[in-house]
Amino acid sequence: MASDLTIQFIRNYTAEPVGEALQEAADRLGLSVKTVFGAFDNLGVEIATLATCQELPAVVVVTIDLEYFSCGIFSPHWQLEQIVNDFNSLLAAIDSIPAKSFVLISTFLPAFRTSMPWMPGHPVLGRDAAAFELNNLLRDFVAKRPNRCGILDFERIAARLGEAATLDRRFGLMMKAPFRQEFIVAAAGEIIRYLRCRFLPPKKVLVLDCDNTLWGGVVGEAGLGNIQLDPYEYPGIAYYRFQSEVLAIAEKGFLICLCSKNDEPQVWQVLDEHPHCLLRRDKIAAYRINWENKAANIKELALELNLGLDSMVFVDDNPAECELIRSQFPEVTVMQVPARIYDYPGILAASNLFDRFSVNQEDKDRVQYYQAERGRRELQTRIVDAEGFLRDLKMRAVIRPVLTADLPRAAQLCQRTNQFNLTSKRHAESDLALFLESPDVKMFLLQAEDRFGSMGLSGLIILKKSGEVVEVDTFLMSCRIIGRKLDRALFCEGLRLLSQTWSFHEIRASYLPTQKNGIVSGLWSDYGFSTVSSASGEVYACLVTDLKVSFPEIIQLVQNL
Amino acid sequence: MTKEEIKIRTRAALAKALKMAPESIPENASKLDLSAWDSVHHMNVVLALENDFGIEFSDAELPTLTSMPLIIAAIEKHTAA
Numbered sequence: 001m002a003s004d005l006t007i008q009f010i011r012n013y014t015a016e017p018v019g020e021a022l023q024e025a026a027d028r029l030g031l032s033v034k035t036v037f038g039a040f041d042n043l044g045v046e047i048a049t050l051a052t053c054q055e056l057p058a059v060v061v062v063t064i065d066l067e068y069f070s071c072g073i074f075s076p077h078w079q080l081e082q083i084v085n086d087f088n089s090l091l092a093a094i095d096s097i098p099a100k101s102f103v104l105i106s107t108f109l110p111a112f113r114t115s116m117p118w119m120p121g122h123p124v125l126g127r128d129a130a131a132f133e134l135n136n137l138l139r140d141f142v143a144k145r146p147n148r149c150g151i152l153d154f155e156r157i158a159a160r161l162g163e164a165a166t167l168d169r170r171f172g173l174m175m176k177a178p179f180r181q182e183f184i185v186a187a188a189g190e191i192i193r194y195l196r197c198r199f200l201p202p203k204k205v206l207v208l209d210c211d212n213t214l215w216g217g218v219v220g221e222a223g224l225g226n227i228q229l230d231p232y233e234y235p236g237i238a239y240y241r242f243q244s245e246v247l248a249i250a251e252k253g254f255l256i257c258l259c260s261k262n263d264e265p266q267v268w269q270v271l272d273e274h275p276h277c278l279l280r281r282d283k284i285a286a287y288r289i290n291w292e293n294k295a296a297n298i299k300e301l302a303l304e305l306n307l308g309l310d311s312m313v314f315v316d317d318n319p320a321e322c323e324l325i326r327s328q329f330p331e332v333t334v335m336q337v338p339a340r341i342y343d344y345p346g347i348l349a350a351s352n353l354f355d356r357f358s359v360n361q362e363d364k365d366r367v368q369y370y371q372a373e374r375g376r377r378e379l380q381t382r383i384v385d386a387e388g389f390l391r392d393l394k395m396r397a398v399i400r401p402v403l404t405a406d407l408p409r410a411a412q413l414c415q416r417t418n419q420f421n422l423t424s425k426r427h428a429e430s431d432l433a434l435f436l437e438s439p440d441v442k443m444f445l446l447q448a449e450d451r452f453g454s455m456g457l458s459g460l461i462i463l464k465k466s467g468e469v470v471e472v473d474t475f476l477m478s479c480r481i482i483g484r485k486l487d488r489a490l491f492c493e494g495l496r497l498l499s500q501t502w503s504f505h506e507i508r509a510s511y512l513p514t515q516k517n518g519i520v521s522g523l524w525s526d527y528g529f530s531t532v533s534s535a536s537g538e539v540y541a542c543l544v545t546d547l548k549v550s551f552p553e554i555i556q557l558v559q560n561l
Numbered sequence: 562m563t564k565e566e567i568k569i570r571t572r573a574a575l576a577k578a579l580k581m582a583p584e585s586i587p588e589n590a591s592k593l594d595l596s597a598w599d600s601v602h603h604m605n606v607v608l609a610l611e612n613d614f615g616i617e618f619s620d621a622e623l624p625t626l627t628s629m630p631l632i633i634a635a636i637e638k639h640t641a642a
Binding site for chain 1: 601608
């Protein structure tokens, strides 16, 4: 989807092998990446150039080898104070890189061995002191700049791989290329994690089998008291730890579903009554607990949640079930419970599929929205007439300008929304922050609820002014509220609010088709727009007086929810 | 190991390290002729050869490994021993 992301390396050692490994890993993911290496060991100038650069790279990787930084730790003139000062100056320079580029900065490696005597009060010397100080400064710097900077944690990679797989003494001294291939691949993998979060469609749903996946044993045979699930005893502890990992993922806004061949009451008995079951019923967004084919069940879950199969990760212990899903739905990521059950805890984190930049209240509440949706569906099956169903929902909506505090959620909507998204522009939080400051851009959010509960902040429209014409830059609605006429509410009220400050007579809009947004292909025509060109996507225009869209009377506009 | 075998495996290692097709690497290929064979990729070449043949070049050998024939000669010394 994204094309030619430029990734610029600013470094004081031979980091080209990391670039090469990154290129290969990106190719495998279908990301088109271009790596650029600035002049060798020219950190300050390279960073300063970026501050005034016209075409900014998507990502800047700043990676520094302590051995050659500042006065160099092997110099007789080495001074911790000097290194700290120089690093602070470098961070100040990094701060001037425009927010359009995300900056990843690698942590410094402490020594693999300490010099004795190592005791309390012993002055911390050399490399360890510098690595410790600089990493603290770096972590503090990055923590204050979420969405602008990230850590590339070389220290952690080195700890994981060990000295032999990290350092290449020969090429380190000969060519200033200090890292072994294993480390290089892992470092590239960390950069990929960031790219995946930012530029690839995220996973949203974790579908779990139950027997031998959430607990050891078969509950239908062993009974509630004899399944393996325990905070202390092996092997139950492995399942307990896995469940704890699942909970952490649910907290990040992933939807947890069950797909199990079982009698339903027995599964709920474990979730409701087992003393050590961490995953309770209220965490389950949807489920298929029956004796049907799992491929059919997974497809139904996708339909029920209104999410694509490609947003799903499926975990099962049965190789046949795993193979079935892999072959039927290659877009679903399938993970099989490892045979050595002590390897089980941690497999979700190690997959890097559940990374998220940030977590907000919407993420934490997401499961409730889907549970409320189940209630709505039951109502819908009772009321046949669609208009009557919508009226019976008693929808209420707040439509208001985007505020600074909304930026993380607004950016998340831009990143995640695939179906009801007219232009699919993947604006980052930094882009939206610039819009917020611009006098020629207005952004409005929709927050809605009905009698089944809140639907959260789930619609966004971004409007740009160009003379007497208003252009719809972005118009999207979260998939959970499609088909409720809330889009009409957002569009009409957005324009009404706009007309209080801007005067305009014409609206221009576009529809950029993707594989997933066919649902809105006819939206602009429905609203009364006519096509003006279709050279790059489809461009529409409409005079304000010709609009055929009005605020739906079934939705009550309110100031607060 | 015959000289021919060494030649085939050297060419394959060069191709892998330089990301080129083996057939596009001539028998007398040298660092001077192949633009992909720069100093950064020379590390890849050395590592690929060492991995493939299970040998380790000495400091003295490293600067001499600048063409297919010179590499083959160096590997012959290692594998003959």
